[in-house]
Amino acid sequence: MIEISDKTNLLEQKSYRYQLQDVAEPNLYREVYPYDEVPKMTFNHRRVPINMPKEIWITDTSMRDGQQSVEPYTVKQIVDLYKLLSRLGGPKGIIRQTEFFIYSKKDIEALESCRALGLKFPEITTWIRANREDFKLVKSLDIKETGILVSASDYHIFKKMKMTRSQAMNYYLQTVSDAFEAGVIPRCHLEDITRADFYGFVVPFVNELMKMSRDAGIPVKIRACDTMGYGVPLPEVALPRSVPGIIYGLQHYADVPSEQLEWHGHNDFYKAVSNASTAWLYGASAVNCSLLGIGERTGNIPVEAMVFEYASMRGTLDGMDPTAITEIAYYFRDEMGYRIPETTPFVGRNFNVTRAGIHADGLMKDEEIYNIFNTKKLLNRDASVMVTKTSGLAGIAYWINSNYQLEGDRKLDKHDPLVIAMKAWVDQEYEDGRITVLSNHELEEKIAELSDYQLIHPHSPKQND
16 A cells, blocks of 8 residues: 655555564574674664654653662652652653552552642653553552553563463553553553564564554553663664664554654663664654663663753753752762762763863863863853862862852952962872872862861752752
8 A cells, every 4th residue: 555654745655564473483683692792783774764753752760760770769769859850851841751660558659749749740650560450550540651561572572471472462462451441551661672573573563552552542652672772873773773773663664653652771882872862863752761870780861861962952951950960969869878970971970070180271261161061050060170289279279169169258269278278288299199180089088177167068959058
């Protein structure tokens, strides 16, 4: 059949209908994933068109994938993080949804406490096991959408579930039918899609989901899960690793609209952010992320990274408040005891700190020379320098003011007695043979020893009161 595509406004063939291939042995893509070697990146030189959706947004899994990777959060912590997420996402709901567990009294208390805040965004959804009783629980809580695990690769179907493809597909479809019966929007998490037989299982399965959705009059959402971080954002890479190919295929061969298509990635090969941006570019409206990228193994796509990817692609923050990112980082560190690596982009203590002496000199003359953007305005984080033997009085004063965020009449100049005393100590350290930069901790300890000032603890969230 030939018809005009509502995506490209061109005549296209619509006769592609892939049937389930119920193989006797699992397809483990051993040439691509040899296990005893580094996974192979194969190319087929086939390109698919960029298809940026009219609207793109972020969804959050901090309370689900994130929380299961660290010590469980308290109800108060979940509520506090939910409020910060809402502020970060802004009034337009660029951070549109967040997902919760609902298995314990604490889970439900946290969900109800967040809902009692009356915030429009992010919308609260859930993640459940694929059984009828859990759907009843979702319905009783008046939750409109829930995630359902539907593992897509033969690694899971054959090795973990001990099923054939047809058995797994029938089980999944019955599970989704239970969701429709309960009046709940199912969000199908296609686990391990980057090791799945795309045309032999994924497309036929999603075609059936979309047919059931049309019959039920209830949308079904498709979350493409790069569970092991194998996805590759480069054009012309072959399936099953091709992010452009996966997103294009789900739209073109399985008729999934952009607004019902979501990407969930992991960072095992350092590609989480680039894969997520690629998913947006090729047609997925949503990318699923977690705060600070906390998640299974190497973590998920960081929410904060995609805030800036969004602004970069759209040319606007669309009402998002990125200064909340800094407060989120402080909250994880000070209230939750989570150690953020100091060089982590946007949230690490030293992400905008210059170490090289010649760079520090340039930064003090004009911070734009060595700062990625106005971090004070966008993140409420001053650009800073490390103290070395070449820092001088001005450099030490700059470090103290930046590190403790001293402003106005509390700001120190290079003639301040504390600055002069610190300069003498720094000079002595290097005269004694030191060659490395002085750490923040060392400087803070010496300031505490020398100073009668009531300096605020570095980077405390109370510093802006």
